[in-house]
Amino acid sequence: MPGAMRGIPAAAPSAPRAPSFDQCLAASLFALLALLPLLSHGIASSYSLLVGERAVIFAIAALSLELLIGAGGLVSFGHAAFLGIGAYAAGIAASHGLGTLCLALPAALAASAVFALATGAIAVRTRGVYFIMITLAFAQMAFFIATSLAPYGGDDGLTWPTRTMVLGRPILKDQLTFFYVCLALLVATYLGVSRLIASRFGRVLRGLKDNETRMQAIGFTPYLYRLTAYVIAGTLCGLAGFLLGNQAEFVSPAYMHWQRSGELIIMVLLGGTGTLYGPMLGALAFLLLEEALSRLTEHWKVILGPALVLTALFASGGIAGAIAACRRRRAAPRVPVTLPRLVHHLLDAGLEPARSWRRAIRRRLLRPAHLFKRGAHRARAACEPATLALGRGLQALPSLAERGLRTSVERWWRR
Amino acid sequence: MKRAVLKLDALSKSFGALRVAEAIGLEILAGETHAIIGPNGAGKTSLINQISGALAPDKGRIVFEGRDVTWMSMAARAHLGFARSFQITQVLRHFSALENVALAVQARSGSSFRFWQAAAGEAALNRAAMRSLDSVELAARADTPAGSLSHGEKRRLEIAIALAQAPKLLLLDEPMAGAGIEETQRLVATLKSLKGRYTIVLVEHDMQAVFALADRISVLVAGRIIASGEPQAVRANAAVRAAYLGEAT
Numbered sequence: 001m002p003g004a005m006r007g008i009p010a011a012a013p014s015a016p017r018a019p020s021f022d023q024c025l026a027a028s029l030f031a032l033l034a035l036l037p038l039l040s041h042g043i044a045s046s047y048s049l050l051v052g053e054r055a056v057i058f059a060i061a062a063l064s065l066e067l068l069i070g071a072g073g074l075v076s077f078g079h080a081a082f083l084g085i086g087a088y089a090a091g092i093a094a095s096h097g098l099g100t101l102c103l104a105l106p107a108a109l110a111a112s113a114v115f116a117l118a119t120g121a122i123a124v125r126t127r128g129v130y131f132i133m134i135t136l137a138f139a140q141m142a143f144f145i146a147t148s149l150a151p152y153g154g155d156d157g158l159t160w161p162t163r164t165m166v167l168g169r170p171i172l173k174d175q176l177t178f179f180y181v182c183l184a185l186l187v188a189t190y191l192g193v194s195r196l197i198a199s200r201f202g203r204v205l206r207g208l209k210d211n212e213t214r215m216q217a218i219g220f221t222p223y224l225y226r227l228t229a230y231v232i233a234g235t236l237c238g239l240a241g242f243l244l245g246n247q248a249e250f251v252s253p254a255y256m257h258w259q260r261s262g263e264l265i266i267m268v269l270l271g272g273t274g275t276l277y278g279p280m281l282g283a284l285a286f287l288l289l290e291e292a293l294s295r296l297t298e299h300w301k302v303i304l305g306p307a308l309v310l311t312a313l314f315a316s317g318g319i320a321g322a323i324a325a326c327r328r329r330r331a332a333p334r335v336p337v338t339l340p341r342l343v344h345h346l347l348d349a350g351l352e353p354a355r356s357w358r359r360a361i362r363r364r365l366l367r368p369a370h371l372f373k374r375g376a377h378r379a380r381a382a383c384e385p386a387t388l389a390l391g392r393g394l395q396a397l398p399s400l401a402e403r404g405l406r407t408s409v410e411r412w413w414r415r
Numbered sequence: 416m417k418r419a420v421l422k423l424d425a426l427s428k429s430f431g432a433l434r435v436a437e438a439i440g441l442e443i444l445a446g447e448t449h450a451i452i453g454p455n456g457a458g459k460t461s462l463i464n465q466i467s468g469a470l471a472p473d474k475g476r477i478v479f480e481g482r483d484v485t486w487m488s489m490a491a492r493a494h495l496g497f498a499r500s501f502q503i504t505q506v507l508r509h510f511s512a513l514e515n516v517a518l519a520v521q522a523r524s525g526s527s528f529r530f531w532q533a534a535a536g537e538a539a540l541n542r543a544a545m546r547s548l549d550s551v552e553l554a555a556r557a558d559t560p561a562g563s564l565s566h567g568e569k570r571r572l573e574i575a576i577a578l579a580q581a582p583k584l585l586l587l588d589e590p591m592a593g594a595g596i597e598e599t600q601r602l603v604a605t606l607k608s609l610k611g612r613y614t615i616v617l618v619e620h621d622m623q624a625v626f627a628l629a630d631r632i633s634v635l636v637a638g639r640i641i642a643s644g645e646p647q648a649v650r651a652n653a654a655v656r657a658a659y660l661g662e663a664t
Contacts, residue, residue: 200521200529200537207518210507217467217505218580219493219522228528 021327023194026277029284030187037176049179050247055287056182057243060189062267062279064236069265070273071197072229073209074124077132078139079264082112082234084146084256086241091251092152094160101166105242112238113231115142120230124223139261146253157252164246172246182243186280189236194276196232205229270311272320281319417444420584420614421466426475428458428465428638435461436472437638443584448606448615450625453635454658459618460502462635463588466616467499468492479584493522496583500573500590502618508562512553512572515561516544519579547579548572551605567598571605578609585615591624603627626650634658 019027036052037045061083068074089111090104098104119138126134152158163172172178196202204225207215212222245251254260263286271282289307293300315322421443428436435458443449451459464470466477468489477485484492507515514535520543521527521534534540548554551571556564561572570590577585590606591599603624609615610628619625625632626646633643634655642652649655 195533196530198533198535199531200527200534202530203514203518203521203534204527207507207510210509211505213469213501214505214507214576215518216489217469217493217499217501218519218576219490220527221488221490225527 022275022277025323026190026280029277029280030183030190033183033186034180037179046175049175051287051291053175053179053182053247054244055284056179056186057240057247058264058267058283058287059280060182060186060243061237061240061264062271062283063186063189063193063276064233064240065264065268066273066276066279067193067196067229067233067236069268070275070279071202071205071209072226074226074230075132075265076123076135076230076233077258077261077265078119078135078137078142079233079237080258080260081115081139081142081256082237083241083244083260084142084251084253085112085115086238087245087251087255088146088149088152088158088241089238090164090242091158091160091245094162094164095152095158097161099160099162099164100168101164104164105239108238108242108245109235112241113235116231116234117227120227120234124226124230136258136261139256139258143253143256143258146256153252155253157250157254160245160249160251163249164242178247182247185239185243189239190276190280193236197276201225201228266308270308270318272318272322272324274317275320275324278318278320285319417446419443420445420480421616422476422478423466424476424478426462426465426472426477428461428470428472428474434458434638436465436475438475439635439638439640441633441640441643443614443616444631445614446611447630448610448617448628450617450619450629450632451635452619452622452625452632456637457635458638459635460588463499463586463616463618467497467586493580496581497586498577498580498582498584499586500570500577500588502588502592504566504569504573506561506564506569506572506576508560510561511558512548512561512564512568512575513541513544513557515572516547516575516579517541519576520544520547523580544579547575550578550608551575552601567594567601570594570598570602574602574605574609578613582613585609585613587615587617587619589618589620591619591621599624 033052033056037049061079064082065076065079068076068079086108089108090099093099093104093107098107119135123131123134123138147155149158163170163178166172172181197206204215204220208220208222208225215222241255244255267282267286268279269282270286271280272278289304290300293303297303311318317324419442421441423439423441426436426439427434439462451462453459461470465472468484468487468491472485475485476483479492479495479497482495484495487495489497507518510518517534517537517540520540521537524540524543545554545557548557551574553568553571553575556568561569564572570592574587574590577587587606591602594602599621606615606617606624606628617625617628619628629646631644632646632649633640634649634652635641636658641658642649642655644652
């Protein structure tokens with residue numbers, strides 16, 4: 001993916017740089033989120049704030065996964081385990097009356113880090129589909145351990161006695177405060193991850209994704225860097241888990257279910273890997289879609305599923321990819337980013353996928369004859385082994401029947 | 416007599432029934448350019464892979480400056496001073512040419528477990544990388560993504576990366592492979608400028624280039640070294656002519 005470059009100028013002299021387009025987009029996203037409490041004032045304000053909180057928390061989780069997928073090339077299918085572990089660690093601490101910030105938060109982070117270190121030490125030795133399977137396996141282990149934690153609710157989950165206390169006061173209980181705390185942590189995560197990716201360490205990680213052999217030949221041991229990245233990403237996701245548990249004042253094994261891990265991957269891919277604003281937008285878009293569709297019908301997954309398939313088919317770069325494509329198209333003269341232009345870009349970015357989708361749909365779907373022919377061909381090819389086997393079976397049937405008949409006759413005769 | 420930088424001691428390797436190295440003994444002297452030639456499938460690349468650590472030998476020892484490195488990883492050997500180019504170009508396609516080289520500098524200067532400072536802004540790394548690019552005449556292409564460089568440029572970039580490692584031993588696996596006539600001449604000129612400054616092991620098919628560059632030549636046929644010595648002696652060697660140059664004796 002060209003995303004490996006991530007807009008870092010190659011020969012950057014250490015002169016101060018103007019913020020890049022990506023950074024501007026992220027900043028305006030944060031600004032919009034910060035305005036949410038004002039916008040949602042009035043109608044069902046606390047509910048929309050609740051959705052906003054979830055979006056912000058999942059954006060943190062998506063950022064941590066992007067560190068693995070986008071920078072490290074490690075597609076983890078067990079990332080939700082860290083959500084659960086962070087929430088369980090803080091929840092268990094709270095249930096023993098240790099629900100203060102200076103205990104619960106370190107507990108959540110440390111538990112996630114330890115789990116990441118222990119499982120990563122094995123998982124990071126594998127690549128590709130094996131890495132996917134092994135992370136999934138570890139997450140399922142965590143899931144089943146959680147369901148068997150009888151003292152802490154087992155299957156039913158654990159209700160926290162209270163949200164995490166700050167200096168003995170229930171500061172996080174206030175919804176507005178909690179929202180802004182989550183948002184501040186998201187901004188901090190974004191800054192941290194973007195520095196990390198551009199740092200020496202991040203450069204090695206990106207290099208390993210690009211060409212492992214070359215990196216080994218110049219003296220880097222892949223294992224150490226990948227394991228470190230895995231632990232960092234796991235810890236960050238543990239932070240998201242801590243917040244998620246706080247928001248619901250509840251944690252259940254469902255937090256770690258493999259479906260949740262899949263959703264996290266979808267958020268990253270829907271938003272577009274290779275940028276940092278992509279996964280954040282992806283988390284936002286996913287949760288809003290889920291929210292809007294579940295209001296529409298009970299069977300919202302029937303709509304969401306095909307929508308995601310279409311995204312994968314027609315907009316493989318996700319939202320970020322669509323934005324980048326439309327920027328490339330109008331990039332001819334280089335213009336500084338100003339607020340009106342930014343608004344224009346944003347509007348355009350919203351329209352562009354629609355335009356390209358329309359084109360793509362016209363091209364690929366509205367040629368039914370062609371599509372049908374290809375489909376029929378594929379179906380035939382797919383059925384071929386089955387037809388062959390069936391044919392052989394039919395051919396063999398008479399002789400089998402004959403043999404069966406003969407043996408039974410012989411047996412009867414001998415008796 | 417010059418001191419030997421690298422000693423191969425009865426190195427053997429086979430893939431199933433195929434023997435790619437049979438008791439290879441070889442000494443590479445400090446500062447020399449040692450070419451390894453041989454027909455296709457003779458085991459030249461396997462030999463380079465064993466020396467650089469990409470492939471483990473079945474038997475034998477590899478001694479580098481008095482240290483047994485036989486079982487060291489490729490990365491560990493790189494830190495000792497091994498640098499190599501590959502028969503099939505291995506560069507970081509999505510990184511600029513400069514960053515490709517800067518990473519090699521980064522690998523040998525300070526820890527890479529630094530998480531905050533932007534690596535692309537480290538002037539010391541970029542300066543050293545630029546010098547290295549300049550020595551292979553790629554400075555003008557510093558900002559181009561390595562994936563968009565021409566084939567010949569990629570070959571030179573690989574050499575620049577190797578040079579940035581400040582190598583004590585340069586392993587070049589067919590640096591001229593796939594390059595056009597003009598590019599080959601350019602590469603030969605580049606390698607000539609390195610000759611004498613580095614200890615080089617050169618695997619190459621282009622005989623003109625080999626005879627222009629090598630101080631000594633070893634001929635590898637079916638995993639065995641059948642001749643080793645000065646270019647003129649090798650050229651005159653009857654066994655080499657029979658087995659390799661395909662001439663009847």
